[in-house]
Amino acid sequence: MEQQEIAIKTWLADNHSRGVKLLQRLVQERSVRGEESKAQAIIIEKLRRLGLSLDIWEIGSPELLNHPDFSCDRKNFYGNPNVVGVWKGTGVGRSIILNGHIDVVPEGDLNEWEHDPYSGVIIDGCLYGRGSTDMKGGTVSLLLAIEAIKESGIKLKGDVIFQSVIEEESGGAGSLAAVLRGYHGDGAIIPEPSGMKIFPKQQGSMWFRITVKGKSAHGGTRYEGVSAIEKMNVVINELQQLEKARNQGIKDPLYENIPIPIPINIGKIQSGEWPSSVPDLADIEGRMGVAPNETLTKARAEMEECLRALEKKDKWFQQHPVKIEWFGGTWLPGNLEEGHELIQFLTQAYQKVRGNFPVIEASPWGTDGGILSNIGHTPVVVFGPGTTEVAHDCNEYIVLDHVFEAAEMIALTILNWCGVSDS
Amino acid sequence: MEQQEIAIKTWLADNHSRGVKLLQRLVQERSVRGEESKAQAIIIEKLRRLGLSLDIWEIGSPELLNHPDFSCDRKNFYGNPNVVGVWKGTGVGRSIILNGHIDVVPEGDLNEWEHDPYSGVIIDGCLYGRGSTDMKGGTVSLLLAIEAIKESGIKLKGDVIFQSVIEEESGGAGSLAAVLRGYHGDGAIIPEPSGMKIFPKQQGSMWFRITVKGKSAHGGTRYEGVSAIEKMNVVINELQQLEKARNQGIKDPLYENIPIPIPINIGKIQSGEWPSSVPDLADIEGRMGVAPNETLTKARAEMEECLRALEKKDKWFQQHPVKIEWFGGTWLPGNLEEGHELIQFLTQAYQKVRGNFPVIEASPWGTDGGILSNIGHTPVVVFGPGTTEVAHDCNEYIVLDHVFEAAEMIALTILNWCGVSDS
Numbered sequence A, B: 001m002e003q004q005e006i007a008i009k010t011w012l013a014d015n016h017s018r019g020v021k022l023l024q025r026l027v028q029e030r031s032v033r034g035e036e037s038k039a040q041a042i043i044i045e046k047l048r049r050l051g052l053s054l055d056i057w058e059i060g061s062p063e064l065l066n067h068p069d070f071s072c073d074r075k076n077f078y079g080n081p082n083v084v085g086v087w088k089g090t091g092v093g094r095s096i097i098l099n100g101h102i103d104v105v106p107e108g109d110l111n112e113w114e115h116d117p118y119s120g121v122i123i124d125g126c127l128y129g130r131g132s133t134d135m136k137g138g139t140v141s142l143l144l145a146i147e148a149i150k151e152s153g154i155k156l157k158g159d160v161i162f163q164s165v166i167e168e169e170s171g172g173a174g175s176l177a178a179v180l181r182g183y184h185g186d187g188a189i190i191p192e193p194s195g196m197k198i199f200p201k202q203q204g205s206m207w208f209r210i211t212v213k214g215k216s217a218h219g220g221t222r223y224e225g226v227s228a229i230e231k232m233n234v235v236i237n238e239l240q241q242l243e244k245a246r247n248q249g250i251k252d253p254l255y256e257n258i259p260i261p262i263p264i265n266i267g268k269i270q271s272g273e274w275p276s277s278v279p280d281l282a283d284i285e286g287r288m289g290v291a292p293n294e295t296l297t298k299a300r301a302e303m304e305e306c307l308r309a310l311e312k313k314d315k316w317f318q319q320h321p322v323k324i325e326w327f328g329g330t331w332l333p334g335n336l337e338e339g340h341e342l343i344q345f346l347t348q349a350y351q352k353v354r355g356n357f358p359v360i361e362a363s364p365w366g367t368d369g370g371i372l373s374n375i376g377h378t379p380v381v382v383f384g385p386g387t388t389e390v391a392h393d394c395n396e397y398i399v400l401d402h403v404f405e406a407a408e409m410i411a412l413t414i415l416n417w418c419g420v421s422d423s
Helices: A002-014 A016-028 A037-050 A132-151 A173-180 A219-224 A228-248 A296-313 A315-319 A341-354 A369-374 A400-418 B002-014 B016-028 B037-050 B132-151 B173-180 B219-224 B228-248 B296-313 B315-319 B341-354 B369-374 B400-418
Strands: A053-057 A082-087 A096-101 A126-128 A160-165 A187-190 A198-202 A204-213 A264-271 A281-290 A323-331 A360-363 A380-382 A397-399 B053-057 B082-087 B096-101 B126-128 B160-165 B187-190 B198-202 B204-213 B264-271 B281-290 B323-331 B360-363 B380-382 B397-399
Touching (some): A002 A016, A002 A132, A002 A400, A016 A126, A016 A132, A037 A053, A037 A082, A037 A132, A037 A160, A096 A369, A126 A132, A132 A160, A187 A400, A219 B281, A228 A296, A281 A296, A296 A315, A296 A323, A341 A380, A397 A400, B002 B016, B002 B132, B002 B400, B016 B037, B016 B132, B016 B400, B037 B053, B037 B082, B037 B132, B126 B132, B160 B173, B187 B369, B187 B400, B198 B341, B204 B296, B228 B264, B228 B281, B228 B315, B341 B380, B369 B380, B397 B400
Parallel strands (some): A096 A160, A096 A187, B198 B360
Antiparallel strands (some): A082 A160, A126 A397, A198 A380, A204 A281, A204 A323, A264 B264, B126 B397, B198 B380, B204 B281
């Protein structure tokens, strides 16, 4: 094995600028929702050159649309395909899915960016741009791992199934489509921005919208109305109490260093139409974290119960109950059993490359891992070179060295997991 | 006097249906901003028949546009004039301005109206339609008062200056234009919907927009960001404290029954773009009430100081100061001195017509009275037949009896104020 490991390390070192160039090109394509095609085209071309069997399809089959875990408000997938490339093994090893998503979140306030969000500019060993960390950097680690193994002349026993999916940021419809198309594996690695930590468990999540009523009045006699903004703040306060209670219940040591294992995030609020009127309606949109060992149904019920309890505390809510909708994305939690061999192999690979022991933790966010594991019955580990801190933020970047380190660790894990063919 | 008072009462009773018809025709013209001409045409025709000297002009002179209290975003006044009709007195009495605005606010959600907003339909003694209460009903009271005096053969010593102005609802550019054209009076009555209360003082107001910064992060690790919504609530709390402090300082007995004499109304908030992100920006829009004896400048300074004080209490604001803008409409406060003769005469007239004592209060909103008094140096009282409760609302209406009662009270006040000529 040692010789093959050296070959991989050497190949990665020799092909540094090619890897960087690939990532740069991917970041430069603005693959926000509905505009994934150009970035996917780069992936397709790369997979074609690697000699993988390609499967390119537009998602949206009736089976997908009617699946109970399909969570997506997008109407049209035309022209923006899912991409899978399969490298068949010699047939007697374990298969592995390598899954990355190509969609990026919107760039937010452009004034906050020091460079164009799609510049791909490199400064001090970091590559900047929306999607660099979440998760085109991780996807490039996967592609480099495959290429390093191939170019080192290694043949694997098990299949490598590379997936570049759409719609992760909005609820995982792309990965669900891949599962329903028949892609399963004996294991899976998803290089979401874990900051080189190993995440056997992942926080699930789902979106909610709460509508709060008030009573309008002229601002000059605001006491004649009931401000929906004030009532909204009562609701937000209640959600903060619920968050506290839910997190106190989490004892898993993997969450030991995480301040709020399953946060309730208020992401968006809107109320009122006119400065001099008392607003009679307020909307809250947010994300509820779901524990690895919890179902979405149970978490939903807890929030709904909390909102109903408001009606006993406050007469206004008794007469004007708040409305809750679960809309948009849901991300199933991931819950890989303790001591799973995939974790062992990845830990060993990490130690070989970095010389120290990796942090093994629970992830603060859901990934498509929930779909691959809960629906596709594929054991999943999340491990990648980006960092949560800069994901979804302005001036998003990735440390290029981490992309290559992750590529090497993933390549070594694949060798162990799939097995190296002697022939 | 008594004979003249009886003549006026009789004339009003005899001409009920003509008065109603006039109001109905005015309500049926949709005189929203930019479309005031047809309603003004009815006023012009009425003034012509009454034999008043007419002054009809399109506002927008350089003097107006450059005036420090000009607050208007309208670009074009072409074809929608201000109208003034003057009835010259015999020359030795006090003059009076009778001011009404012809513009109405938009009708809002049409589905909420039981009848067409411009039907002018009469049901159980109430006339329905946008502008009926705010303030075409009041304008008709003025016209009926003038006509009743004239038709009773009474001649006045002082001038009566009737004004039908545009742009009150958007900040008073029409009345400001009338002041700048040289119209001043020894007193003025503005029959805004006071619900037959007498308002010697009026709350002024202005609009503000406050921008609050946060630090974005992924919702799953929300503890890594700073929620602009949470920081916005700190600001709102501070504004509530400021409102409390400002209102505690108000000892005027006219505000005795008003829960919050000069409210700070939060009318509109917006923050965040994505349910699973921590929002990094929040906008607050609202209306600040200004006390009758206060200047806009002083009120502005108090709010700005309050926001600056936040920087000492909270490091976040020290590093990320909130931004405040004063935008949109401003309405100057009105402040008639206690025991002014105009109030005395109106009170006596009220007692003669209704047999009881009127409510004398401070108004919860600004009117063009702020412009007439602060800039035109004309003492102003606000008193009219409509009601605040239905102004700007769907199914706006006015009690027709109140239109005639107000007309009679205003006529009697005019007799006293301007003086009746013996000749």
